[in-house]
């Protein structure tokens with residue numbers, strides 16, 4: 388079994404992957420395993436440190452999650468975060484109870500005792516809290532490292548046993564020195580070296596793919612987006628002609644998208660591409676469907692059906708490779724106990740009895756890490772910095788039934804938006820920009836005539852990894868131009884609105 392530097396045990400927090408990510412940013416190789424992994428598997432990884440993640444359960448409830456007790460006897464430094472702190476406290480006989488004042492969001496902490504965990508960091512800091520239980524007494528053998536107004540036991544240590552615990556989330560960006568706290572834990576407490584980088588990630592994944600696939604063949608589904616293209620490039624390097632790259636035109640693509648994808652694979656990447664036009668079947672199945680989750684499931688199922696049909700045409704195809712990211716998994720809630728937000732088409736939309744085994748080399752990393760990986764693999768910048776485009780395509784940007792006229796209207800509006808952003812040098816400053824067809828009619832006046840037509844919503848957001856987002860503060864002149872052009876040039880639209888919601892509480896896509 389491959390060794391790791393830091394092992395994160397996942398108790399179901401939405402932020403678990405961020406812990407690994409923050410450590411990877413410091414060059415520390417980090418892996419995540421489920422909270423209940425057996426002690427032998429943990430030992431086999433030979434970790435230099437263990438982190439117990441946050442999670443939605445309560446340690447005192449019947450549904451509590453516990454790792455094996457032997458984890459605490461390994462004589463390896465342990466850091467508990469949020470639920471992890473409560474678990475450590477509970478194990479060492481402290482009282483954990485529902486907090487009278489639940490803490491969500493920013494909080495101030497004061498360091499009470501010098502410790503290497505807070506080495507070189509200010510005595511007072513802003514941190515990110517997200518908990519409804521709290522520790523109410525000091526666990527046996529522990530000392531208080533920091534307090535907050537509502538958490539007297541906000542950071543704890545048992546130096547003898549090398550046990551550390553934090554009530555707040557150092558992995559979240561809003562904890563202003565959180566990344567340094569994790570770095571201190573890895574560097575000074577666990578003595579990890581900073582040797583991990585995207586190059587070593589690529590090498591590791593290539594080896595893993597070779598081992599797993601052997602002499603069999605892999606069908607790799609690409610959409611033309613960054614994620615699946617990076618997967619195709621990774622597979623091409625790993626197993627060469629054993630990979631069959633397939634692109635499915637589902638009829639839900641943007642203007643000229645199919646031609647662009649075909650051109651890129653043929654002329655830029657030199658990877659053989661099988662292009663399938665399946666628009667008819669997708670549109671037929673989506674007829675009359677308006678419920679977002681139903682759309683997503685239909686699209687997911689149809690994709691798989693087509694891939695399986697294509698796979699049968701080739702010999703020895705046993706695997707399907709996809710560009711699933713960690714964000715897709717967490718929102719589809721396949722990790723731990725997190726709640727389902729939406730079924731991402733390449734995760735929750737899979738039929739139960741899929742015949743091909745999945746290969747998802749990007750499932751533990753975030754979009755910006757995928758981009759770094761793409762550059763490492765030699766892909767060109769224009770492709771790497773394309774805005775994300777969801778697998779279910781324009782279907783989830785049409786509020787209501789997906790049909791040809793709506794798709795064409797949306798395509799025209801979308802091209803205008805992208806054209807305007809590119810010509811004003813705003814495309815690269817934003818995470819994602821797109822139009823949504825609202826299917827809400829309103830009254831307008833064009834020439835001297837009354838109109839009663841549809842509205843387009845423009846959504847442009849800034850984000851780091853898609854987990855959170857804020858609307859982009861586009862200059863009014865650009866917004867004005869976009870609105871004027873869409874209303875003038877797209878038939879059937881007489882009103883344009885700008886979406887000013889953040890994620891959370893909204894999501895980036897509308898469905």
Ligand code: XMP
Pocket residue numbers: 714715718729730731732733775776777778779819853854890893894895896897
């Ligand atoms: P939301 O709407 O969940 O989107 O805030 C977060 C990011 O994920 C993209 N997205 C998807 N990508 N399949 C994908 O490959 C999907 O089903 C899917 N749904 C949303 C979205 O465009 C944004 O970048």
